[in-house]
Amino acid sequence: MERLPRTRAIQTAALCIAFLATVPAYAQDATPSVRVNGSVASSLTLTMATLAAMPRASVTTTGNGIETKYEGVWIGDVLKKAGVSLGAALRGAALAGYVIATGSDGYQVVFSIGELDPEMTSGQYLLADSANGKPLSGENGSFRLIVPTDKRGARSVRMLTGLEVVMLRK
Numbered sequence: 001m002e003r004l005p006r007t008r009a010i011q012t013a014a015l016c017i018a019f020l021a022t023v024p025a026y027a028q029d030a031t032p033s034v035r036v037n038g039s040v041a042s043s044l045t046l047t048m049a050t051l052a053a054m055p056r057a058s059v060t061t062t063g064n065g066i067e068t069k070y071e072g073v074w075i076g077d078v079l080k081k082a083g084v085s086l087g088a089a090l091r092g093a094a095l096a097g098y099v100i101a102t103g104s105d106g107y108q109v110v111f112s113i114g115e116l117d118p119e120m121t122s123g124q125y126l127l128a129d130s131a132n133g134k135p136l137s138g139e140n141g142s143f144r145l146i147v148p149t150d151k152r153g154a155r156s157v158r159m160l161t162g163l164e165v166v167m168l169r170k
């Protein structure tokens with residue numbers, strides 16, 4: 001009869017440990033981020049806080065007659081922060097580099113580093129974290145690429161989780 005309460009205590013302790021083990025997973029979900037990695041000098045984990053501390057940029061898009069003001073940071077600034085050579089340093093083998101943008105649903109779009117360099121093209125590539133002053137959420141969030149200079153929205157990766165830099169040549 002002495003054994004039963006003891007077994008229960010062990011079961012309770014095991015349940016507590018099992019519950020605590022799930023906490024880090026929730027904690028990670030609570031801080032959405034975009035991972036910048038691959039052929040970069042320094043890998044980055046961009047959160048709302050990191051992006052808020054970077055030079056801010058905005059674009060206004062019109063879809064079905066509705067204007068939306070997206071705010072965030074230019075992808076060029078993200079690449080510079082990760083130590084990717086742009087501007088005069090983007091030459092030779094580096095021009096065979098590209099970036100794979102990935103959404104949490106597995107959607108992927110490739111951009112060449114040349115097109116993302118503001119000193120190379122007049123394309124606009126915004127890593128957006130808010131729309132009309134509100135954080136992006138749901139199917140759009142927490143981060144989204146906005147490419148206002150594109151004629152269609154297909155490359156505006158929603159639920160952005162990663163930007164991987166690939167160099168085809170060394």
Ligand SMILES: Nc1nc2c(c(=O)[nH]1)N[C@H]1C(S)=C(S)[C@@H](COP(=O)(O)O)O[C@H]1N2
Binds near residue numbers: 104107153156157159
């Ligand atoms: N993660 C993710 N992003 C995505 C897509 C997708 O399937 N998954 N579809 C793309 C396509 S084809 C379009 S047209 C736009 C649609 O975005 P909108 O509903 O804000 O216009 O999102 C783009 N971004």
Ligand SMILES: [Mo]
Binds near residue numbers: 153154
């Ligand atoms: Mo689309």
